[in-house]
Amino acid sequence: MTSAAAPEWQVAAWLNASSPVSLARLRGKVVALYAFQMLCPACVSHAIPQAKQVRQIFPRDEVEVLGLHTVFEHHAAMGSAALEAFIHEYRIDFPVGIDQPSGQGPLPLTMQAYQLRGTPTLLLFDRQGVLRHTLLGAVHDMQVGALIAGLAARTTTAPPHQSHGNDGACRI
Template structure:
């Protein structure tokens, strides 16, 4: 299997993560769900962020790390402020760390979004304990499919409590 190494995140600030934006290097050896979103994206608000929140609550004890990536490529005036994102996260009871994607150096697509070749938001990315992208999905993914993929990667990583055996 030829796996793609997950590119490092290029973020400027964070919400729910302290002073230092989240990085993949600091989470080496962990299974990561990275949820790329925009506050004004209907699919992000109605499906992707609630799903990421459920995954965080369901798999945190088994070793899953959930990170958000706020990638603004439209409506910058409405979405481009850390305070607005912090209020949005609080109102939606999202407690996992969220990095703010660095603005585009050319064009409109933010830097991390470009590195991953994302088509838009929402995009869900699963990164295995070895730091490889194992799933990257633009749009929606069912809870069952995402949960099975997370469980498989946790088992593969040997995370405590991740066994699917009864």
């Protein structure tokens, strides 16, 4: 990615949101978007709890936390009804988008546009909507907190950075 604003997410539906969520409407906030699958072990054990912690720690007027259910395997088992039950059972209170399925193969459209390589993946956007960090796998809470705090404090732009968590990713 360049220093230009990232592409909009292609979402079939938003859960836990009163209206559609877009990157453009979130300008001025740091955005932490957790791409996950409800049957991904690292997503359930690490990414979802971490997203909930980020939501609790950072002020909502500064940092927006979102989920993106981006299914690239076991499509039949992870439909919208199952996702709604999952969100209820795991008490997820932030907006969760359902990545738009592709008619051309197993990878949904936002996953393709961002060239995601598996789940969980954390995408961190700066206040201008520029993708600054792509983190695949289980990433330590301290690292995520430091990256978000750095983006929240930053007013200048710098080249984006990609890094990887240490384990547990469901890779494509």
